[in-house]
Amino acid sequence: MQEFLQQLANGVAWGSIYALIALGYTMVYGILRLINFAHGDIYMVGAFAAYFLARAMGVGTVVEASPLVAAAVLLGSMVICAALGVLIELFAYRPVRRSSRITALITAIGVSLFLENAGIRIFGADPKFFPQVIAPRTIALAGGVMVTNHQIMVVVVSVLLMVALTLFIQKTRTGKAMRAVAFNRDAASLMGIPVDRIITITFAIGSALAAAAGFLVGLTNPKIEPLMGIMPGVKAFVAAVLGGIGSIPGAVIGGLVMGISEYMVVGYISSTYRDAIAFVILIIVLLIKPTGLLGRNVTEKV
């Protein structure tokens, strides 16, 4: 039982990171029907942006590690990645928006390869150690479960960001416009919604969330390298599909299911099967419910 709870706690923390990345996938997909393959690499850039910001601020030498410093680093990397997301949309995705979806997909793959290789060139291929912006501490919970304060922070920050995102989408004018564009882009355009600007905002928000995930991963697993985004990127996309792509609560549920099931496999079966379990669950879910857990059923039109 203790073992189970321990894996559950680890899984929830890891699943929150998947959920944050999956949110970006699902938002972009909801609006453009584009699988933004470069999203996992934006998460990588987020981790590196946080790394360099923390180094520039002199964390551990000039300034003491504190929650305030951590918040500054987090916000900084979110802003950098939001800008990066907007640039990518402007220069790579906008020119192919009127082309077929597969063209856009290949363009996204090209952007992904570009970020990875540019990352290797600029940051170096060897792993870097993420500075400890918050001193690590282990906390014992009820039932003998041990968690680190970093894991708690991952969950708390993720929940805060998800609540903020939900409020933004449900309560603000821009959020309403985003929902309208996702529902029907042409009709939204006819109603006077600036579709291009909404798409830009979507990319900015999605990329900022990925940057937050990159920062949080740097806290818990402090080894970052330029190819770290590939696997989490694919799995987060799987999480988004699992939950029903286009659905924001679906992305969160999908992310948590993926994180927890991975840790259960590591704990009870073997870590070599870790990368396969995500896909096994995905295939089972899609065969039973082809649009994902919370996906809407789209009727076929002739």
Next chain:
Amino acid sequence: MSGARGVIGTVAAIAVVWAIDWAGSRILNPYIYRVLVLCSINVILALSLNLVNGITGQFSIGHAGFMAVGAYASAAYTVYAVPLMLGAEASKGGWVAAAAFLLAILVGGLVSAVAGFLVGLPSMRLRGDYLAIVTLGFGEIIRVAILNIDAVGGARGFAGVPQRTNLAWVLGGAWVTFVLIRNLMRSYHGRALLAIREDEIAAEALGVPTTRYKITAFVIGAFFAGMAGALFSHYTYLHTNSFTFMKSIEVIIMVVLGGMGSLTGSILGATLLTALPELLRFASSERLIIYSLLLILLMIARPQGILGRREVSFRSWFSRRRSRPTPAT
């Protein structure tokens, strides 16, 4: 194509293939020879994926998985079954070994086709992006499953597979793949596949058994991918790292870049994308950055791929020249 011409063409093609290989192994330096072999294997992969993605219009990103099945099945056949059947005779080379290798390639293709059937049966219920992600999933599951089979080396890689592949084998394989898929595309069944691509609902309404055709295309695609895998496994060191989803994506890029649905386009795309990273070697550490930028620029400049849906053939090229309208006098 009439019978006599077909036979002559076949004999001529075999002669050309052997001549190229004989000349290639003597004239070309080993590096260029190697790039040519990998080019041809990629041509087989791109052609077979084009059957599924370009001609039938079903988006699959699991091709590397079928390549892996073919590679490991044929390698296991060569390493474990052939010595039992032929004894020491097989290791000597010559015609017996060549026949055993041909059989190994077929074994790779057939096992992969069975895998394609098992994967295709449930997946073909899904459409569009859901199909894409499920095929990606199956590809990764296959890779992780092979990684956990100790008899084929697991994480150590499969060592001791005899190196039988040469340029003649891969060129012959690419040629067979091209001819078979081209003939299929021109047949009654090929038109059914094209109808599914154009409009699945309309095809179904006109009495095309869409699910059966989609699965058939998927199985044939898997067969050729397995063949490519078999050729690959008898050429270089065999490890599951060669078959990650990035390999599948690489093949998709070849198909899209050449033009979805164009077979000659796939040949062009596969050749170009295998050669491009080698041609960019002068730029050393920046070469993959340039490669990715070129990919983005090409997609912006030519979204339908280099050839679109057109085919290039010597015959049409000549006839176009001949039938060029003479200027009115």
